Amino acid sequence: MFDILEMAPPDAILGLTEAFKSDSNPDKVNLSVGVYKDAAGGTPILECVKASERQILESEESKTYVNPNSGTPQYTQAVRALLFGKDHDLVDGGRAITAHTPGGTGALRVAGDYLHLLHGGATLWLSNPTWANHAGVFKAAGMQTNTYPYFDATSNVITVEKMIDKIKTIPSGDVVLLHGCCHNPTGADLTLQQWTTVAETLKARQLVPLIDFAYQGFAVGIEEDAAGLRIVCELCPEVMICSSFSKNFGLYNERVGALTVVAESSATAAKVLSHIKRCIRTNYSNPPAHGSAIVSTVLGDCQLRQQWIQEVEQMRNRINTTRQQFADSLTNAGVNLSNQGNAFITEQNGMFSFSGLSKDQVGALRERYAVYVVGDGRINVAGLTEANIPFVSNAIAQVVGA
Ligand SMILES: Cc1ncc(COP(=O)(O)O)c(C=O)c1O
Incomplete structure (x- = not known):
């Protein structure tokens, strides 16, 4: 029953994170999976979540x-x-x-x-x-x-x-x-x-x-x-x-x-x-x-809810600031990702930017610079930090031939 199996194709997004984990390049950057990252590159637990977990731990009586x-x-x-x-x-x-x-x-x-x-x-x-x-x-x-x-x-x-x-x-x-x-x-x-x-x-x-x-x-x-x-x-x-x-x-x-x-x-x-x-x-x-x-x-809970709204706002603001920094950095590196320049990056909503990079360019980014982007060119902006933006922009400049 099992002998005849071929390997299943890797998942378009999760497969990249598996490949990223086993990549030994010290400069590697994961911009594939849709997970929020803070300025230090971590995905911390929200404060409101920690506070509610303390309450739940005290009050919960059953795991039925x-x-x-x-x-x-x-x-x-x-x-x-x-x-x-x-x-x-x-x-x-x-x-x-x-x-x-x-x-x-x-x-x-x-x-x-x-x-x-x-x-x-x-x-x-x-x-x-x-x-x-x-x-x-x-x-x-x-x-x-x-x-x-x-x-x-x-x-x-x-x-x-x-x-x-x-x-x-x-x-x-x-x-x-x-x-x-x-x-x-x-x-x-x-x-x-x-x-x-x-x-x-x-x-x-x-x-x-x-x-x-x-x-x-x-x-x-x-x-x-x-x-x-x-x-x-x-x-x-x-x-x-x-x-x-x-x-x-x-x-x-x-x-x-x-x-x-x-x-x-x-x-x-x-x-x-x-x-x-x-x-x-x-x-x-x-x-x-x-x-x-x-x-x-x-x-x-009024207080925790307010705290949650603020924490979501902080995540949103960081993504928007990062969008601006990334667009500026690309422009400085001589890259225009659309025929209208890079302003579209700051106009998009949420974690992702549809960069317009081709499949071959995405492949080159990964092979030559260990920068991991989804095959359709989707970049997780939240994976960018002040520290890695210049490296990523320069890598993009090289693969698009800017
Ligand atoms: C558009 C969209 N729908 C649904 C999901 C699924 O989210 P969850 O992790 O809660 O299953 C995602 C996660 O990346 C998503 O991007």
Whole structure:
């Protein structure tokens, strides 16, 4: 059974980190995986997380299963308050249900399982480009996937007309995945006007939006970053949202996320939840509790919540300062990564910059300078520091022949 196996291809992103770890070059720089790094190159635990863990350690009385397996009301309500705003009807109005999942990937997979089980004919439409794992997750759930145009890499702009034209041709009942903010890998987000046009088109075509929301707080702010999805929820009767707290709480290895579904009525939402609970039961049965306890403790305590908002702001500010330093350093090294110069780097949102570097240039960066970038040219800006920016800029100058 096992003898005949070939090696599986390495994961487009995680495979690079494995290669990075075994690279002996002392100057190596990892700009591949989407993990926040501080100015010293570390990924520290947030202070609000440490404080909440102390409280949890004192007060928790059991490690029994999470009941129901879709998560505690404290956690699921806190998730909806973050998505919709704390006083919104959808927070506890019954039309929106939430299931606690292991990370954002778990939320995407449960959404895929649910869609495959109950709407087996539906195709999932992804932006071109998108996060390298999206297609794999939905295909593993048995779904068909396809793509809609999103971005023009030569001019670094969203091709919104082409996107809308394509959406107008998608058969009713299909599902369209949108990135809530900090589009991965391009860092280019829709304006609020564009969100409205996209939502109206989805509604008119009777398509279901599935919003992947992995970076709330990394673009402009916690509330501001939810503005696009709030427009979609106003206009479209049915919406699916996948939240991740890996980045904005720094809880990468705790695996904490959520799948929220907005239905037309609370009776329908209750039925949806019952099927989602079945999908969970037959997959991992029960979610990991610790990360969700941290999130609900922080969000349920005024002081810790305030501290969290500040800590997210610090991460966001560092990324934005680094974007500016990187763009300046490239310009000083004589590199122009687009025909409009390097200003686009400072205009993108979130951790990533879609650099426009070709596959060959990315390969040369890795082989000659041990600078690790994802094959599509996506750079994790948070992996840059004042210390490594000159080295990386010079390496890029060499591979692009500036
Ligand atoms: C767009 C997008 N969606 C989902 C995820 C999954 O996050 P998690 O680690 O919580 O599974 C990521 C992580 O990199 C992401 O970039």
